[in-house]
Amino acid sequence: MAYLELQELHRDFGTVKALNGIDIALGEGEFLSLLGPSGCGKTTALRLVAGFDRPDQGRIVVDGKDVTRVSPNRRDMGMVFQAYSLFPNMTARQNVEFGLKIRGRDKAERRKRVDDLLELVGLTHAADRYPHQLSGGMQQRVALARALAIEPRVLLLDEPLSALDAKVRVQLREEIRRIQLELGITTLYVTHDQEEALAISDHVAVMYGGVIEQMGTPAEMYTAPATPFVAEFIGTMNRLEAIVLDGVEGDVEHSGLRLRVDAARGRRNGERVLVLIRPESLELEAATNGAAPNSFTGEVLTQTFLGPVTRLKVSGSGTNLIADLSTARAAALPVGARVVAKIPSEGAKLISLPDDGPGLPVLDPDDQ
């Protein structure tokens, strides 16, 4: 049974439909990430759950009780903000203690609980420092401990790591997940970083323009994106617009090339589709004479070293492709080399496109 439910939530700001019908059901102890580009309504959704804002339509239900009209200070939700949310006039310890003090817990109990929490987030040594004496990462740890202190029914985090540098971000996200699992706390996590969302969530909901485009486990979202937007947003994806030529054999046509894609079997002839191929499933070889089946011929434009793999950008036949190769193999295909890129007929996914649609949403590269 769902523990936290967002039902048909709508919220307009003037003419902007920040939320246009959001439905989420989350089981007790589960971790769901709301993932999407800037302005898609993630924060708005979280603020409705926390009670800082009221929906124009829809309900929020926690443990079977409708809390839509309950004021934020009576919701028992722990919130971690993006940054600078610690009370500046209180030490780390006093910040963590605040919720317990408001709840009138006695001193000994408070002390014990605060000590435990500071230990949980690894900040025992910094308990008596003021926020400005803590690094950004430490501040967010304190904020997490402060939110957990009141034993909230739901933990809400709004891009808690986005103000931190990359290394701390990775370290802290794993810690958040560890603590969440340890306490078994139902968690709603907002981020625009798809890698972060995939790394730590039980479920991911990709939002765009105030609606949820797709919701699923990280693996589902990665391997089976249901919409062009999700395909674009999650991971790096080669996207080839194509027309179905033969829905029996699974043949499609993309800029004059005939490709066989298993996923195209059963499609209507003449249907517009998007062929999706992950960079790691493209096979790249040095070009030989004669055209290979199911392949593009092109030239290596760039090589980007990513550690164990190297990312190659290949251009040819009016198409740009991205392929990830093991770094050792990439060495044999330097910039300028002629290569053949083989499309794996079983590894490609297919999404229908509207027949006369505008095609694809344009993404701000900063969101990626």
Place this chain on the structure above:
Amino acid sequence: MPFFAYTVAFLFLPAGAILVGAFEGKTSGWTLSNVRLLFHHPYIDAYKTSIEISLVTALVGGVAGLFIAYAALRDGTPGWVRSVFTTFSGVAANFGGIPLAFAFIATAGPLGIVTVFLRNHGFDPSAHGFNLFSKTGVELAYLYFQLPLMILVISPAIDGLRREWREAAANLGAKQWQFWWHVGLPVLMPSILGATILLFGNAFAAYATAYSLTSGTVNIVPILIGAYYSGNVLDNPHLAQAMAFGMFVVLAVMMVLYVPLQRRAARWAK
């Protein structure tokens, strides 16, 4: 270095001259008699009045200004209210002297429009002991620039209160007043203290408004000093210097009270 020279020339030299002058005899030699005289009528009364007016207007102006500024700046107040407010405060804080006195006489004087209006509606302020040309009148007039000054000075601090703090407090179960008690006021306190001491000094040194409003019937220290320099009772210029010296001392005492308070209030800050 030029700045230092400037400071010496325009700040310390006059102050030094006053300090030295305060202890000079009428004709020659050093004496304490000028300073001793300050503790007698009418000088000691002028200090009392000055301090009282300054304290009252600083505290009333400070508290009221804080509330008004908060009401004008908080989320949900339309943007234009805010800009009208800031502009008006900027002008009003510098309003003083003869124009301000005249404005008050025209509104709250015996024949002022507010007075007449109230009287026509069966309420006579003078029957309730109100007299514009008194200490209360001066305080009222001072508030006209003290309040906007408070608004000007405290606004940046109020703007600095982050929405996240209020929301985090609510999230942790705090009611509105608990947020203000535990977070809002403590965070503002250093600024409030600083602004109040500024208001005190502002009122303490003001001269023209009180003088033109009461034509000298309410004795405050700057008016007495002015009387000496304007020449009607010029019998001992060193007494005027001693009075100015006394003002320095009062301000110095205020600072001595203020600094530790300020330090305590701001102990959490950088």
